[in-house]
Amino acid sequence: MAFREYKIGARLFGVALGGSMLITLYFPTVNMTSVAATEIGLRKGLSFGRVSGFSYQDPFLQGKNMPKTVVLKKDPSTGAPIDPPLYAYVYEPGIPMPGAVQHPRTLGPGVEQLSVEKGRITEATSAAGAVFVVAHEDYGTHHAAGGEHPTEILHESLSGEEPSAYIEDATATRGWTPAQVLATAGDANTMYVGSGKNMFIREGCWWCHTLLPEETQDWQAFGVPPRLGDFNDESPTAFGSDRKAPDLLHVGSRNSSKEWMMMHFFNPRLVQPHSIMPRFDYLWGKVDANGKPIDFAGWRKEFKEYQEGKRIYPPDIPQYASNSDIRYLIDFVLNLK
Numbered sequence: 001m002a003f004r005e006y007k008i009g010a011r012l013f014g015v016a017l018g019g020s021m022l023i024t025l026y027f028p029t030v031n032m033t034s035v036a037a038t039e040i041g042l043r044k045g046l047s048f049g050r051v052s053g054f055s056y057q058d059p060f061l062q063g064k065n066m067p068k069t070v071v072l073k074k075d076p077s078t079g080a081p082i083d084p085p086l087y088a089y090v091y092e093p094g095i096p097m098p099g100a101v102q103h104p105r106t107l108g109p110g111v112e113q114l115s116v117e118k119g120r121i122t123e124a125t126s127a128a129g130a131v132f133v134v135a136h137e138d139y140g141t142h143h144a145a146g147g148e149h150p151t152e153i154l155h156e157s158l159s160g161e162e163p164s165a166y167i168e169d170a171t172a173t174r175g176w177t178p179a180q181v182l183a184t185a186g187d188a189n190t191m192y193v194g195s196g197k198n199m200f201i202r203e204g205c206w207w208c209h210t211l212l213p214e215e216t217q218d219w220q221a222f223g224v225p226p227r228l229g230d231f232n233d234e235s236p237t238a239f240g241s242d243r244k245a246p247d248l249l250h251v252g253s254r255n256s257s258k259e260w261m262m263m264h265f266f267n268p269r270l271v272q273p274h275s276i277m278p279r280f281d282y283l284w285g286k287v288d289a290n291g292k293p294i295d296f297a298g299w300r301k302e303f304k305e306y307q308e309g310k311r312i313y314p315p316d317i318p319q320y321a322s323n324s325d326i327r328y329l330i331d332f333v334l335n336l337k
Helices: 003-032 039-048 111-117 139-145 152-158 178-185 193-202 218-222 258-266 296-307 325-334
Strands: 068-074 081-091 130-137 164-169
Touching (some): 081 178, 111 164, 130 178, 258 325
Antiparallel strands (some): 081 130, 130 164
């Protein structure tokens, strides 16, 4: 075969590959930005950060350089009580801003305008850090009062029974700083949801579990399937590849027990004797919450005695350290509601 045929084949392959990438990557973003982000989508994007999984900010998937989710029970500036408690998403200086802040267009019609005009998200910078919250307002009412003319589509999608959720940069609107918010919330009310999603991806949880209930009998067992606007600012979605275990999209609503999750991850046979899930005890690290070395070999010996009926009760699970990988993963799983 002449060299000319090789060149033609190579060019055709390049066109085919480029076309498939265009269909796979670009076209979905066009559809996505035409749909307004839901409140679920906003909260997921803010808690997960700019990108989950392998990235230049966390090349070894250790959960570094990710935002923190906190529960505020009082105003960080005034000390006034906040009732009901408010979820805030803290981006400390140096942490990349979420995709919705860098590219507000991904929020979709209406939500983008509210987030930029009222939420002032374009004022947030990675160098200074920022604190974000999810606020609510009827987009149609807001723009009509301001003398502008929202489109018919925006009225239909955003000025219905429920007000539209949008992102508010609380650093710009309320003067809250990342350090101030973290100090007010305290470690007990701080969740490493973004770091936990990195653990979920790194440990291959998505290989057996899905984050996508189907529109079948899944509704009864795993909760309602997600809507398109639930993923506007999530990258990647981690839907999963093939379900070999329960769907986890709403697992935090079905089971909110941290103690149960600790037993399940340390050794799944503690809660389900015939479970095929591998144990993830190594995510505890070398020391427990008190800084004492964890005797994994001793624990497994005692657990084997329990399985053989030589012990009445199984051995206790070590309390994990505050900076352990398992804390990140459990925070992520319990946040799936």
